[in-house]
Amino acid sequence: MKFPGRRQHKHYFPVEDKDPLTNQINRNSRLERSYIVGIDQTLVDIEAKVDNAFLEEFNLKRGMSQVIDDEVTHALYQRLKSEDLVDYEYAGGTIANTMHNYSVLADDRSVLLGVMSEDIKIGGYAYRFISNTSSRVDLNYLQPINGPIGRCFTLIDDTGERTFALNYGLINRLKPESIDEKLIAESSALVISSYLMRTEGEDTMTEAAIKAVECANKHGVPVVLTLGTKFLIEEDPKWWQDFVKKHVDILAMNEEEGLAISGFDDPLLAADAALDWVDLVICTAGAQGLFMAGYVDEEFKRATEHQLLPGKIPDFNRYEFSRAMRYKDCKNPIRAYTHTAPYMGGPESIKNTNGAGDGALSALLHDLCANVYHKLNVDNSSKHRQKALTYSSLSQISKYANRVSYEVLVQHSPRLSRGLPEREDSLEQAYWAL
Ligand SMILES: Nc1ncnc2c1ncn2[C@@H]1O[C@H](COP(=O)(O)OP(=O)(O)O)[C@@H](O)[C@H]1O
Numbered sequence: 421m422k423f424p425g426r427r428q429h430k431h432y433f434p435v436e437d438k439d440p441l442t443n444q445i446n447r448n449s450r451l452e453r454s455y456i457v458g459i460d461q462t463l464v465d466i467e468a469k470v471d472n473a474f475l476e477e478f479n480l481k482r483g484m485s486q487v488i489d490d491e492v493t494h495a496l497y498q499r500l501k502s503e504d505l506v507d508y509e510y511a512g513g514t515i516a517n518t519m520h521n522y523s524v525l526a527d528d529r530s531v532l533l534g535v536m537s538e539d540i541k542i543g544g545y546a547y548r549f550i551s552n553t554s555s556r557v558d559l560n561y562l563q564p565i566n567g568p569i570g571r572c573f574t575l576i577d578d579t580g581e582r583t584f585a586l587n588y589g590l591i592n593r594l595k596p597e598s599i600d601e602k603l604i605a606e607s608s609a610l611v612i613s614s615y616l617m618r619t620e621g622e623d624t625m626t627e628a629a630i631k632a633v634e635c636a637n638k639h640g641v642p643v644v645l646t647l648g649t650k651f652l653i654e655e656d657p658k659w660w661q662d663f664v665k666k667h668v669d670i671l672a673m674n675e676e677e678g679l680a681i682s683g684f685d686d687p688l689l690a691a692d693a694a695l696d697w698v699d700l701v702i703c704t705a706g707a708q709g710l711f712m713a714g715y716v717d718e719e720f721k722r723a724t725e726h727q728l729l730p731g732k733i734p735d736f737n738r739y740e741f742s743r744a745m746r747y748k749d750c751k752n753p754i755r756a757y758t759h760t761a762p763y764m765g766g767p768e769s770i771k772n773t774n775g776a777g778d779g780a781l782s783a784l785l786h787d788l789c790a791n792v793y794h795k796l797n798v799d800n801s802s803k804h805r806q807k808a809l810t811y812s813s814l815s816q817i818s819k820y821a822n823r824v825s826y827e828v829l830v831q832h833s834p835r836l837s838r839g840l841p842e843r844e845d846s847l848e849q850a851y852w853a854l
């Protein structure tokens with residue numbers, strides 16, 4: 421585990437002196453390991469720039485993630501190829517991206533559950549998926565299938581809006597029997613997306629995902645749900661609210677998905693509403709940056725040293741220096757919130773917003789899993805007198821998450837090709853001496 425370590429308040433990056441708490445870890449002894457598990461539909465993203473006429477021709481709704489049949493897929497692919505419109509073909513899938521990015525950031529293991537073609541051809545989609553995935557992502561638990569994995573046509577228009585057209589192949593055939601209870605029971609978190617519930621006919625993915633979720637719930641493993649796309653949530657917000665209340669501990673969403681599930685268009689209010697159902701919320705909001713909301717026990721609350729912020733909840737960031745706790749672990753729960761504006765005001769030029777939200781979630785997962793890792797190895801640390809969900813404060817996690825999103829925005833792929841730099845080029849040497 422590459423440890424989050426001690427950092428300057430203003431930025432995520434570690435300072436020179438190592439945290440004395442972290443140093444209690446004896447590097448010579450065999451360390452207990454922590455890992456996270458994610459379930460996804462194994463997909464390759466095929467990215468192309470198109471105009472509205474193109475979307476209309478193939479009957480695609482702009483901005484939506486929609487499923488297309490084999491006939492439309494064939495015609496679409498032929499058209500993109502014949503006009504040389506395909507820019508990139510990358511491994512994708514919202515949770516697979518998150519597992520990959522987690523493993524790159526933490527330099528540690530995550531486990532991906534899903535399906536994989538048993539017959540893999542060099543250069544084919546299954547091959548591409550595997551070869552574009554970090555070697556730290558454990559693919560040994562994937563269930564073999566006799567057929568193709570999925571393709572996600574990621575069609576980007578002039579405004580940067582993305583329209584996803586998916587040919588699912590056999591990716592929804594993950595069977596409940598392929599879910600290993602022990603693997604989930606011993607993990608630090610189970611990560612799923614709303615897309616896993618979009619199944620039909622002979623698909624078994626939803627059943628498999630529910631089995632995994634129930635298993636995590638039974639063993640007290642935090643279930644992390646990312647809402648994927650507002651269109652799925654808008655179909656039945658009540659169903660999603662009930663599902664989240666019953667099964668989910670950490671909710672990740674963007675402001676549109678926040679509106680769809682909570683009815684609030686303000687991301688802070690949407691995150692606050694979701695705190696009625698879960699322990700921790702991360703709500704990304706495009707150019708507005710990101711918000712987090714969580715609980716802390718009165719005894720462990722820490723007041724911010726930053727300026728108090730106005731908002732729909734006045735001074736909402738008052739306790740942003742607190743580490744997040746589960747509601748049930750608080751004697752006197754207090755709600756804590758934080759906001760971080762886009763890193764450096766956002767990139768000069770955004771290459772692609774694909775995966776920016778997934779990137780933010782992978783940073784949060786890194787912090788959460790580092791906390792479990794630290795507890796497993798230095799249980800007597802004073803840090804664990806507080807039964808916290810996260811290693812760092814809401815404020816620091818949100819800066820870290822925001823910084824990771826920035827890195828995704830300045831590249832084409834939703835997957836990081838390397839971890840974050842140890843030090844920012846943009847900061848003076850003197851900054852690190854503080
Ligand atoms: N136009 C933008 N300008 C600056 N930062 C942005 C912009 N779009 C996204 N970001 C950054 O990326 C993060 C995630 O973006 P968002 O678009 O909300 O995610 P999602 O992919 O889930 O829709 C934001 O919190 C912000 O830090």
Ligand SMILES: Nc1nc2c(ncn2[C@@H]2O[C@H](COP(=O)(O)O)[C@@H](O)[C@H]2O)c(=O)[nH]1
Nearest residue numbers: 461485512513514572615774775776777778
């Ligand atoms: N597992 C699924 N992943 C999907 C689906 N539709 C799109 N996507 C993936 O989302 C990311 C982009 O994430 P975002 O946070 O920027 O929205 C991209 O890589 C797609 O592969 C789906 O139906 N299932």
